[in-house]
Amino acid sequence: EIVMTQSPATLSVSPGERVTLSCRASESVSQNLAWYQQKPGQAPRLLIYAASTRASGIPVRFSGSGSGTEFTLTISSLQSDDFAVYYCQQYEKWPPYTFGRGTKLEIK
Amino acid sequence: EVQLVQSGAEVKKPGESLRISCKASGYRFSTYWIAWVRQTPEKGLEWMGIVYPDDSDAKYSPSFQGQVFMSADKSINTVYLQWTSLKASDTAIYYCAKRLEEMATLTPFDSWGQGTLVTVSP
Numbered sequence: 001e002i003v004m005t006q007s008p009a010t011l012s013v014s015p016g017e018r019v020t021l022s023c024r025a026s027e028s029v030s031q032n033l034a035w036y037q038q039k040p041g042q043a044p045r046l047l048i049y050a051a052s053t054r055a056s057g058i059p060v061r062f063s064g065s066g067s068g069t070e071f072t073l074t075i076s077s078l079q080s081d082d083f084a085v086y087y088c089q090q091y092e093k094w095p096p097y098t099f100g101r102g103t104k105l106e107i108k
Numbered sequence: 109e110v111q112l113v114q115s116g117a118e119v120k121k122p123g124e125s126l127r128i129s130c131k132a133s134g135y136r137f138s139t140y141w142i143a144w145v146r147q148t149p150e151k152g153l154e155w156m157g158i159v160y161p162d163d164s165d166a167k168y169s170p171s172f173q174g175q176v177f178m179s180a181d182k183s184i185n186t187v188y189l190q191w192t193s194l195k196a197s198d199t200a201i202y203y204c205a206k207r208l209e210e211m212a213t214l215t216p217f218d219s220w221g222q223g224t225l226v227t228v229s230p
Contacts, residue, residue, distance in 0.1 A: 001170075034216035043203050043220035044145075044153070055208075055218060087153060091216050096169035097143070099153040 006100035012108040017078050021103045023071040023088035032092035035073045039084045110134040112221035119227045120194050127190035128224045130204030137185040138162040144189045145203045194228045
C-alpha cells in the first residue's frame, strides 16, 4: 500500500500568516491527491482534490499543488477558523485509499 | 443538500456482534459508492472499504478483509457496516463517506457522516 507522510506533525502559527503543509507519497499518485480539514468532534471535510482543485464552497485562501510524490497545501492568510488538523489522502491506487497522519495547526 | 446521517454511539462487549448504519439523502443514492473510514488516536484515519449501494458490491482494504462486512439497502438509502465478533481493538469512531463523482474510480470523498463511536469493553 502507498504510505503518505505529512510534515510537520504540528505547526504553531499566528492568524494572518501564510502557511504551507507538506505531504509525500511513497510512490507516484499522479495528481490523485486530496486534502481534508478536521476540527475536534467533526468529520473530515474535503478541501482540495486532484491536487489543486478546490472543493465546493472552499475559500480561495486554500490552494494545493504538486504531482507524483510531493504535494503542498497552502493557506494564504490564516483565519481563526482554520486551526484544525489537515490530512492528505491518495486515491490513485486502492484498495486501500491511504491517509497521512495529519498536520495540526495550532495558534502560536 | 447531501446528507449522511449515521446511527448512534454503541457500547459493546468483546465477542458481541454489531451493525451500524449510514442513511443518505439529497442525491441519487444507488449509484455513488460509499466508503467506511475508521479513526483512532493510535492509527489515525484508516480506509476500511467501499460499497456500491445498487448491488451491495463491496471492496475491502486488506487490513479489514474478513473482519467486517459492508452492505446496502437501496430501498431505504442506507449502508451498513457490521461485525460478527467485536474486539477491544475495534474501539474507534467510524465514518461513512460518499464518493465525489458517480462513475469515476479515481475520486475522493466529498460528503461524510457525523461519525459513530463504537466502544468495545469487557
